Amino acid sequence: MAELKLNNINKYYEKDVHAVKNFDLDIGDKEFVVFVGPSGCGKSTTLRMIAGLEDITSGDLMIDDRRVNDVPPKNRDIAMVFQNYALYPHMSVYDNIAFGLKLRKFKKEVIKEKVEEAAKILGLEDYLDRKPKALSGGQRQRVAL
Numbered sequence: 572m573a574e575l576k577l578n579n580i581n582k583y584y585e586k587d588v589h590a591v592k593n594f595d596l597d598i599g600d601k602e603f604v605v606f607v608g609p610s611g612c613g614k615s616t617t618l619r620m621i622a623g624l625e626d627i628t629s630g631d632l633m634i635d636d637r638r639v640n641d642v643p644p645k646n647r648d649i650a651m652v653f654q655n656y657a658l659y660p661h662m663s664v665y666d667n668i669a670f671g672l673k674l675r676k677f678k679k680e681v682i683k684e685k686v687e688e689a690a691k692i693l694g695l696e697d698y699l700d701r702k703p704k705a706l707s708g709g710q711r712q713r714v715a716l
């Protein structure tokens with residue numbers, strides 16, 4: 572878990588689209604926060620900046636008191652679950668969960684242990700052999716997590 576701070580964040584797309592204006596946010600460890608606002612007010616842009624998928628025009632993005640504006644997404648220790656397309660449709664739930672661990676060259680036994688542990692926490696033990704298309708929306712989101 573981590574603390575997240577946004578100090579006076581601004582985002583311009585091109586010169587004239589000011590998508591996020593002077594935005595401050597302070598989220599404590601284990602705090603649960605929901606973004607609500609009218610369409611186009613900058614919610615997705617803000618999340619994408621936090622994840623490192625969008626450049627920040629100005630301001631400071633801090634994760635655990637480290638300024639991460641220029642830190643690449645994989646080194647931010649933060650993850651994002653997309654609404655759609657988060658899973659590989661041709662792979663089983665097991666293989667989807669194991670994918671990142673395989674890329675990091677974990678041993679097969681370690682991967683099995685970690686996948687089963689994650690599946691237990693997320694209530695997905697009975698779905699490990701299924702393909703994403705045979706899951707509910709909420710189950711898919713949990714696989715993505």
Ligand SMILES: Nc1ncnc2c1ncn2[C@@H]1O[C@H](COP(=O)(O)OP(=O)(O)OP(=O)(O)O)[C@@H](O)[C@H]1O
Nearest residue numbers: 584585588590608609610611612613614615616617
């Ligand atoms: N790549 C882009 N280039 C130019 N303008 C963009 C781009 N992406 C988003 N915008 C604009 O930035 C503003 C904020 O968009 P954003 O997607 O962050 O809004 P949102 O609050 O997530 O909206 P919604 O609730 O409709 O999904 C909008 O005016 C949008 O048109």
